[in-house]
Amino acid sequence: MAFVGVLEILADSDLTRAAYAVMERVLALGLHGILDLLIQGYANSAATIKLLDLLLWVYTRHSMAERSLSTFYRMVRSGFFPDVKNCNRVLRLLRDKRQWVQVRDVFEEMRNVGILPTVVTYNTMLDSFFKEDNAQDALELLGKMLNKGFSFNDVTYNVLINGYSKMGEFEEAKRWVSKMWTSGLQVTAFTYNPLIYGYCSKGWMHEALHFRDEMVRRGFLPPLPLYNILIDGLCKKGWVTLAREKFCEMGEMNLVPDIVTYNSLIYGYCRVGDLREAFLLVDDLRVQGLAPTLITYNTLIDGLCRTGELEEGKEVKDHMVESGFQPDVFHHTILVNGSCKMGKLAMAKEFFNEMLWIGLQPDGFAYTTRIVGELQLGSASEAFKLREEMIARGITPDTVSYNVQIDGLCKMGNIDEAYNLLLKMVKDGVPPDCVTCSCIIHALCQKGYLSKAWAMYDNMISSGLSPSVITYTILIHAYANRGDLESAFTFFSEMRESDVLPNEITYNALINGFCGKDLELAYEYFIEMQKRGLSPNKYTYTLLINEHCNRGDWNEALRLYGEMHEKGVQPDSCAQSVLFKRFGEEHKDHAISYLENVVLGN
DNA sequence: TCAGTCGTAT
Known part of the structure; x- marks a missing residue:
């Protein structure tokens, strides 16, 4: 010793x-x-x-x-x-x-x-x-601290700002930022970080951008990670144009984008389906002396899969492997998902098995992706087996996993079983979310049990769950479609009051309902959606064209068809067949080419 | 600070 x-x-x-x-x-x-x-x-x-x-x-x-x-x-x-x-x-x-x-x-x-x-x-x-999610105890401790005569230092303020921001209590976080200013303690660029990070993670990008501006006004140079968070947040919302503006702004502030910046922006372009711009950015990052990472490749492959270019995705995969990258679980999940979305279940299985073959452990995401494919393209029993296998591997089903199962049961028409599974999930301590309820509401609506669907909606509200734009759209569609426009409008108003923004599909559901009854009102919604920055899509035009054809108003139907072209909305066969439903099958091709000529003025 | 799973419409 x-x-x-x-x-x-x-x-x-x-x-x-x-x-x-x-x-x-x-x-x-x-x-x-x-x-x-x-x-x-x-x-x-x-x-x-x-x-x-x-x-x-x-x-x-x-x-x-x-x-x-x-x-x-x-x-x-x-x-x-x-x-x-x-x-x-x-x-x-x-x-x-x-x-x-x-x-x-x-x-x-x-x-x-x-x-x-x-x-x-x-x-x-x-x-x-705060990290324990116990703001109450934090607050009590704060009181004790003051009682004992301790004064706050800069770390105290940052802990408070960070804690409240992470909880989404932004008013409280902001209060501590201004208190910190008046306390005379050194406020740094990093004081704003948690606040901006919190806003970004909640998707409140306008507020996040506002605090970037305030930071700059106070004379701080936003650090690179902060720009990365902002660009990532904007891209996740699909606001890629604004993200690009911020990207350019970085140059003015003498900040050099890194691979994270590029990956986020590439993600943004992939999500809006602009793969051309995404690939241009890959060239650009190389010019800047950076190199793509596994994340870059995975993002591009996912983007290609989402636009249906699975083969191109596989080419990028080969290129990636040739460049020496080891495919990971993300990579395989992306390809399993891509294959399923293209209806290729056998290929999805191959990618999943390849992951096992190279010794990777699939996680909950990978299993859920594979299970969805099986439910949609294969068999429910195979999906069930996979779920058992997942559980045996020590992965406990989460909310999404339950949702997938519940939706599967709903789509097979087993609403009762779906409801029982909802009860089981509550019993197992897995919290149902808005998607869980929306699946069941949708199933009830499709079966025509509209008042049961409404009851489920009331149920979710009293459980403290907030309906999403999809929940509202399901209900609006169901009621409008049945001709109960008053109830449809009730949901539309409730949606507005809850600050849930309607999307194109919501307006289509309303327009669908009003077309048969009150065409004037249908047009009002058609105008309103455009005022709100939503572009009518092929369904919107099809609904209106269909109604005019039904009324024999051929001129207005044609005008809409022309407007559709002008706006770059490609009509599909459904839009065309609606327009020509009075024509015999053998004349359709002639009629369509005639129409294209008239409309395009060729 | 960056990537992957679920629910809406003719």
Whole structure:
């Protein structure tokens, strides 16, 4: 036990750094028994407390939560009270490991034995409470902190701003930002980070952009990650033009985009189906001296799959593998999904099996994707087998997994079974969401049980779930289609009051309902949707053209058909057959080419 | 700070 003697000398002579190095060496050798030796009084008592503290420090530095905890408790119970700095280190470690109960216990123990907390202790505890989603306890602690005469430092403010932003309590977060300004503490660019990050993660991009502006007005240069978050948030909303503007703005601010910036923007263009621009960006990033990553490739392949270009996606995959990238679970999930969406179940299976073959463990996303394919293109029993296999592999079904299953049952017409599964999911502690309810509402509407659907809607509201644009559209469509325009309008109004924005499909559902009854009102919605920046699509035109044809108003039908062309909306066979439904089958081709000539003025 | 799964319409 010579090392204890060495440590004792070092501790006595205040050679902390040297003692730390020796202690690290001792533990690297696995000699954890030093704790017992010290507690039993192997060294002199002045050195013992220093060495125990050192031990605790080393354990926390190496993120050894169990050892840190047991050392802490052995120490306090033997009357060796650790330095508060080491207690703070233990708290921080436990917080980072999300061991909430242990964080609270250690804090409580500190109080019991009389170790006085510092502002760092309070900041750590506040942060821990927020990360635990317990703002109430954070608030109480804040009160205690003030009562004891502690004043907030910059970290306190940042913890509060961060905590409230993550919870989506932006008003409260903003209040602390302005308090921080008036407190005279140093506000930095990073003070705004959590707020902007919070807004982006909730998709509130206007607010996020507003705070970028405020930041710049206050004279801060937004850091690169902040621009990346903004561009990512804009792209996720599909606002790729605005994202591009921000991308250009970066240059004006002397910020150099990195691969994350490019990947986000590429994602944005892929999501709006502009693969040309996405590939141009890949060229551009290469010119800038950057190189595509696995994420770049996966994003492009997903983009191609979504536009139906599965073969091109496979080409990119080959190119990716040739460039030395190892396909991962994301990659395979994308291709499984792409194959299913093209109706190629056998190919989806191949991609899924390839993933297993190369030794990758499919996660919940991969299984869910595969199960959806099986439900839509294959068999329910195969889907069930896969679900069992997923559970056997230790993946517990989440909300999406249940939703897929529930929707599958609904589509097979088993609403009762779907409802039972909803009850089971609640029992299993998996929270149903808006999609769960929408699936069942949709099924009820399709079966004609409209009042049951309405009851389900009331049910979801009283459970605290917010209906989405899809939920409203399902109900509006069902009621409008049945001719109950008043009820359809009720949902439309409720939608407005809840600040849920209608989309093209919502308007189509309304227009569909009003066409047969009140064409004037149908046109009002047709105008309104365009005022709101929504472009009528082929369904919108088809609905209106159909109605005019039914009324024999051939001129207006033709005018709409022309407008459709002008706006670049490609009519499909459905739009054309609606227009010519009075024509005999054998004349249609002539009629269509005649019409194209008239309309296009050729 | 970046990628993958579920629900709407003629």
